[in-house]
Amino acid sequence: MDEKDTVILRELQKNSRIAAGDIAVMLEVDEREVENRIAALHAAGILRRCTAVIDYSAAGVDEVAVILSLKITPERGLGYDGIAAQIARFPQVESILLLTGTYDLQVIIRGQSMAEVSRFVAEQIASIDGVRETMTQIVMRTYKEQGVEMSRPGSRDRQLITF
Amino acid sequence: MRSFVSRMAAEIPPSGIRKFFDLLLTMDNVISLGVGEPDFDTPWNISQAAISSIEKGMTMYTSNRGLAELRELISADLSRRYHTKYCPETEMIVTTGVSEALDIAVRAIIDPGDEVLVVDPCFVSYRAEVMMAGGRPKTLPCRAEDQFKVTPDALMESVTPKTKVLMINFPNNPTGGVMGTDDLKAIADIVVDHDLLVISDEVYAELTYDGHHVSTAAIDGLWDRTIMLNGFSKAYAMTGWRLGYICAPKEICDAALKIHQYVMMSAPTAAQFAAIEALKNGEEAKNEMVSEYRMRRNLFVKGLNDVGLPCHLPKGAFYAFPSIEGTGLTDEEFAEQLLKEQHVAVVPGSAFGESGRGHVRTCYAVDRSKLSEAVHRIGIFVESLHS
Numbered sequence: 001m002d003e004k005d006t007v008i009l010r011e012l013q014k015n016s017r018i019a020a021g022d023i024a025v026m027l028e029v030d031e032r033e034v035e036n037r038i039a040a041l042h043a044a045g046i047l048r049r050c051t052a053v054i055d056y057s058a059a060g061v062d063e064v065a066v067i068l069s070l071k072i073t074p075e076r077g078l079g080y081d082g083i084a085a086q087i088a089r090f091p092q093v094e095s096i097l098l099l100t101g102t103y104d105l106q107v108i109i110r111g112q113s114m115a116e117v118s119r120f121v122a123e124q125i126a127s128i129d130g131v132r133e134t135m136t137q138i139v140m141r142t143y144k145e146q147g148v149e150m151s152r153p154g155s156r157d158r159q160l161i162t163f
Numbered sequence: 164m165r166s167f168v169s170r171m172a173a174e175i176p177p178s179g180i181r182k183f184f185d186l187l188l189t190m191d192n193v194i195s196l197g198v199g200e201p202d203f204d205t206p207w208n209i210s211q212a213a214i215s216s217i218e219k220g221m222t223m224y225t226s227n228r229g230l231a232e233l234r235e236l237i238s239a240d241l242s243r244r245y246h247t248k249y250c251p252e253t254e255m256i257v258t259t260g261v262s263e264a265l266d267i268a269v270r271a272i273i274d275p276g277d278e279v280l281v282v283d284p285c286f287v288s289y290r291a292e293v294m295m296a297g298g299r300p301k302t303l304p305c306r307a308e309d310q311f312k313v314t315p316d317a318l319m320e321s322v323t324p325k326t327k328v329l330m331i332n333f334p335n336n337p338t339g340g341v342m343g344t345d346d347l348k349a350i351a352d353i354v355v356d357h358d359l360l361v362i363s364d365e366v367y368a369e370l371t372y373d374g375h376h377v378s379t380a381a382i383d384g385l386w387d388r389t390i391m392l393n394g395f396s397k398a399y400a401m402t403g404w405r406l407g408y409i410c411a412p413k414e415i416c417d418a419a420l421k422i423h424q425y426v427m428m429s430a431p432t433a434a435q436f437a438a439i440e441a442l443k444n445g446e447e448a449k450n451e452m453v454s455e456y457r458m459r460r461n462l463f464v465k466g467l468n469d470v471g472l473p474c475h476l477p478k479g480a481f482y483a484f485p486s487i488e489g490t491g492l493t494d495e496e497f498a499e500q501l502l503k504e505q506h507v508a509v510v511p512g513s514a515f516g517e518s519g520r521g522h523v524r525t526c527y528a529v530d531r532s533k534l535s536e537a538v539h540r541i542g543i544f545v546e547s548l549h550s
Contacts, residue, residue: 007454025465026458160187160508161197163178163287163336 001046004029008037009047013147016050053148057141064117064138065094065110068125069103071133080104083130092120103135114138175291178514183499187508194537196525197508199336201400201481203528205437206448209399212440213433221436225429227420229257229408233435236442237408244368245378247386249410256416256423257430257438261366261394261407263423265292268362268390268409271418273298278325282313284512284519286336286364293330301326304518307486310475311340315349322353328360331379334367337515337524338484339477341371347382354388360415361389366407367480369398369449372457376479380410387412390419395434397480398449399441404434456481456527459534463527466538471545481528484512488521490548498523504547505540 004027011018011026020038024031041047056063075082084096087107094108107125111117126134142150166173187193204210216222228234234251241247249255258264265288273279275297281289283302290300303321305311313331333342354361363379380389394407407430409419441449460477467474467485474485487497494511501507512519527534 022462026461028461158195158202159198159200160193160195161184161510162199163510163514 005037005041005046008034009041012038012047012050016052053146055142055150057150063110063112064114065108065142066117066121066139067137068107068109068121069135069137070105070107070125070131071102072104073130073132075130083128086128087125090120090124092117103133171295175294178287183495183502183511186499187502190502190506193502193506193508194529194533194540195508196527196529196537197510198526198528199482200402201397201452201528202530203400203452205400205404206441206445208444208448209401209437209440213404213437216436217433222432225257225432225435227424227429228252228255229430230432230435230439233257233439233442234408236439237410240442241378241391241410244376245381247378247380247391247410249380250413253413254410254416256409256420257435258394258407258409258423259427259430260396260405261364261392262288262405263427263430264392264394264407264409265289265362265364266295267419267422267426268392268411268415269293269296269298270422271415272328272360272390276325277327278323279328279330280318280321280326280359281516282331282335283517284311284335284337284515284522285330285332287515289330289332290516298328302517303329305335305338305340306518307475307484307522310478311335311338311484312342312346313350315353318350318353322357322359326357326359328362329354330362330364332364332366334371334376334477334479336367336480337482337510337512337519338522339475339480339482341479342377342379343374344377344382347377347379347385351382351384355384359388361385362392363389364392366392366394367397368393370453370456370481371479372453372460373478390415395438395441398453399438399445400452401434401437401441404431404437406430406434406438459527459529459531462531463525463534463538466535467525467541470538470542472541481526483525483527484519484522485525486522490545492548494519494521494523501541501544505544507537507540507544 007027008023011023020034021031024034072080072083074080080098087093088096092109092111094110097106099106109117121136234255238249238251241249269292273296277298279293279298279300280303281300283304293300304317305313361379365378368376378391380386380391390411392409396402464474464476464483467483472485472487474483477483487494490497494513498509498511509523509525512522512524
């Protein structure tokens with residue numbers, strides 16, 4: 001990882017669809033080099049996936065997200081890793097974080113309806129051996145996600161000509 | 164009834180492109196490359212510092228020179244970047260934008276009839292400022308083939324025994340040209356030999372992309388002949404806050420302070436608190452914006468060259484200044500037709516002086532998707548001229 005790789009990663013994080021040729025012009029290197037670097041970052045497991053930030057509420061799609069806080073009894077030899085890996089297998093689970101404080105794991109789950117998410121939590125997560133306690137919070141509104149401010153208008157009034 | 168307008172006000176030419184601007188207001192779907200300001204919001208911590216100062220009731224005048232803490236931070240910042248030693252007590256005034264700094268600088272040193280060599284092309288206020296002070300602006304031409312620098316030859320050709328002041332601005336609006344150490348050293352002897360004072364507007368200093376900005380005040384023999392102007396607008400995306408500063412040797416600074424006291428009292432207080440935060444905790448946000456401008460510059464300038472508008476890679480500010488001479492149009496015609504036909508606004512180079520003729524100023528402080536759309540539209544326009 002050098003400075004150029006850092007710039008490439010930052011650019012992809014801002015816009016995963018940016019053309020390698022554009023990054024090449026910005027970095028003053030040739031396009032082939034950018035492609036090679038991106039491939040190397042993939043191969044090294046540094047660049048995991050190029051994705052999109054979507055505001056489903058803007059599309060009028062109902063979607064439910066909950067934040068599930070879990071208290072876990074650590075397993076001998078594995079600590080929290082075994083249970084976390086088990087939870088991570090479910091496609092409904094968007095993220096899992098190990099935290100300090102009252103709860104051990106914070107799990108974000110998405111689904112089509114509250115009923116679906118409730119069933120998933122009750123049947124699949126709460127029932128795991130080692131999960132001692134759960135607290136489920138419903139996401140009411142997303143203000144900012146992956147650096148994108150969702151509720152902010154995209155353009156402002158600006159003078160068209162200034163010197 | 165007689166006309167009450169002063170002769171001075173009547174004689175100052177209006178800014179060149181009023182007609183063009185009126186046309187612009189009647190159109191929609193315009194991509195404007197005609198601005199001279201960052202497209203970023205002021206970094207939030209900076210805005211928050213001002214809000215918090217207001218909440219605490221710190222809404223009084225400050226000292227005429229500006230908040231002491233701010234002046235100390237400015238002095239330290241300049242010393243870190245240029246190794247200059249400006250005394251925050253006696254050699255610095257915080258002003259309402261660089262515009263005011265320019266105004267009090269000019270009025271502090273110009274007597275009626277004094278000749279001022281003004282770099283050309285330049286920001287539209289310079290000549291008007293000189294005229295309002297009763298001085299006589301003279302053109303110091305900079306050419307594309309010199310990357311729009313001031314060359315010793317051009318300076319020698321323009322300087323006369325009546326010349327008192329040299330007014331420069333690097334990185335330059337509108338050309339994006341810069342002057343490095345060697346370039347400034349090359350004109351320093353002429354400045355000293357002719358006993359000139361330099362007004363150096365360095366408001367784009369932080370927007371220098373290849374290498375570091377060199378301050379005129381940091382050149383051997385020029386410190387006590389330099390009035391340095393700078394501000395927060397461009398580097399920290401703070402144009403609307405109106406905050407700048409002037410640094411000069413004590414005698415000149417004292418004179419400028421008198422004018423500042425009478426016309427302005429003090430710079431806006433909330434903006435000064437914001438500026439303190441900018442200098443304390445704004446470095447990272449500033450660097451991020453600068454690196455974004457740099458990347459846009461590379462993309463945009465390549466785009467202009469690709470569609471047939473030859474353009475040097477500008478080393479500073481956020482302007483590209485392509486030549487449009489190959490199109491067979493004048494810069495005014497080019498700007499007007501481009502606006503009418505493709506809804507892209509650029510500023511004719513001649514609005515910035517004779518040496519800007521045959522060029523247009525394009526500002527790339529515009530988000531990347533709009534920039535590439537603008538390049539696309541300019542390409543269609545240029546192509547249509549050849550068919």
